Amino acid sequence: MNKLTVPVLITLFTVSTLPFAVHAQTKKASTSAVASSSASVEDQDVKALREKVASKVAELRKNQKAVAGNVTDITTLAAGTIKIKTPEDIEYIVKIDDSLTKLFQVVGNSKKEIKKSAVQKNAYLLVTGPLIDKTIQANYVYQDDQYIVKSGKITEVNKDDYYVKVISSDKDNYTLDVQTKSQLVMMNIKTLDQEKVGFSKLKEGDTVHFVVRRTGTETEPNRYSIERMLVIPQEYYQK
Amino acid sequence: MKKETGIAVFLGIVVGVIVASVLVWQSRQNQLHQAKTIGNTQVATHAAAFSDTFETLAISQPENGAIINGKTITIKGKVNKGSLIVIQSPIKNVVLKNDAEEFSTDFPLAFGENVIHLVAYPSDPQLTTQEKDLKIYNLDEQ
Numbered sequence: 133m134n135k136l137t138v139p140v141l142i143t144l145f146t147v148s149t150l151p152f153a154v155h156a157q158t159k160k161a162s163t164s165a166v167a168s169s170s171a172s173v174e175d176q177d178v179k180a181l182r183e184k185v186a187s188k189v190a191e192l193r194k195n196q197k198a199v200a201g202n203v204t205d206i207t208t209l210a211a212g213t214i215k216i217k218t219p220e221d222i223e224y225i226v227k228i229d230d231s232l233t234k235l236f237q238v239v240g241n242s243k244k245e246i247k248k249s250a251v252q253k254n255a256y257l258l259v260t261g262p263l264i265d266k267t268i269q270a271n272y273v274y275q276d277d278q279y280i281v282k283s284g285k286i287t288e289v290n291k292d293d294y295y296v297k298v299i300s301s302d303k304d305n306y307t308l309d310v311q312t313k314s315q316l317v318m319m320n321i322k323t324l325d326q327e328k329v330g331f332s333k334l335k336e337g338d339t340v341h342f343v344v345r346r347t348g349t350e351t352e353p354n355r356y357s358i359e360r361m362l363v364i365p366q367e368y369y370q371k
Numbered sequence: 372m373k374k375e376t377g378i379a380v381f382l383g384i385v386v387g388v389i390v391a392s393v394l395v396w397q398s399r400q401n402q403l404h405q406a407k408t409i410g411n412t413q414v415a416t417h418a419a420a421f422s423d424t425f426e427t428l429a430i431s432q433p434e435n436g437a438i439i440n441g442k443t444i445t446i447k448g449k450v451n452k453g454s455l456i457v458i459q460s461p462i463k464n465v466v467l468k469n470d471a472e473e474f475s476t477d478f479p480l481a482f483g484e485n486v487i488h489l490v491a492y493p494s495d496p497q498l499t500t501q502e503k504d505l506k507i508y509n510l511d512e513q
Contacts, residue, residue: 198436198508238482258484258508260438260508276484279461319466324455324467341457341488360461360464362466364492
């Protein structure tokens with residue numbers, strides 16, 4: 133009896149626990165499948181979110197614009213808004229966020245970070261950021277020099293005061309002072325090379341391409357010092 | 372007048388008014404449709420005339436207002452054959468004569484705003500000089 137009792141009990145125990153083992157195994161497998169499915173859904177969600185973020189970033193980059201103009205209104209600078217007017221007379225509202233916007237001064241071919249308070253009225257600003265209608269949310273603001281690049285014909289050469297009067301192709305009249313730093317070159321009509329010339333070579337009727345820097349402190353409208361000027365002599369057209 | 376006659380006259384008037392309204396509405400719709408068609412034709416004709424207008428200078432690259440990060444750009448465009456092209460910015464003057472219609476030249480950039488003024492002087496004196504201005508922003512904010 134004793135000899136039979138142990139094997140019978142073992143057999144009964146084994147047989148009775150088998151369904152539980154099988155059941156437990158199935159349950160484990162099911163949990164794993166659910167977990168796997170849940171992870172897959174999460175992966176898909178993360179992927180979708182990443183794609184959404186990437187698309188939004190691309191959209192923002194696409195909407196990233198640059199506008200440049202002179203500061204016309206600085207009274208609301210403390211509140212984070214200024215107004216600028218482009219040389220084409222378009223006015224923009226620039227929104228400056230103290231925590232996001234970075235301001236720089238352009239110095240030659242580099243930049244130096246400046247404080248918001250350094251921005252003055254009439255300063256020439258280059259602003260980049262998302263542009264909606266006429267409002268730009270500034271990411272970066274650069275205070276830079278304003279250059280005017282035009283072409284026209286010399287209408288007068290004043291040899292006493294070293295200036296020339298020029299009528300531009302858009303019919304604006306300019307008085308351009310020749311300074312010692314002004315770079316004057318004339319196109320050689322045969323070789324097209326640019327040769328350095330002095331003031332005495334400038335003649336009425338010559339076509340000129342000129343660059344001037346607008347400082348905002350000009351005493352006379354449209355009167356500037358020449359930075360560089362390229363002269364195309366009248367003889368070029370008479371060839 | 373009998374009651375039935377009165378009703379018949381009333382219904383006749385109502386139906387007449389409805390028919391007249393429908394006819395007026397249809398006539399107006401037809402007029403509008405014709406006007407629209409004529410307008411579109413005019414716009415299309417104008418567009419065709421504009422595209423046929425001869426231009427002695429067209430810039431295909433870069434786009435005006437582009438923000439880039441680099442020391443040079445390539446300017447590409449079309450001019451009349453034999454045109455003298457002058458490209459000027461605050462840091463450089465470039466003069467070139469083009470024997471072909473298309474031109475391409477590398478141009479240096481300063482940091483910040485680059486105002487580039489381009490002028491094409493056609494060799495044919497019958498054609499007018501053409502100008503274009505580009506503003507290219509060379510910034511290292513990316």
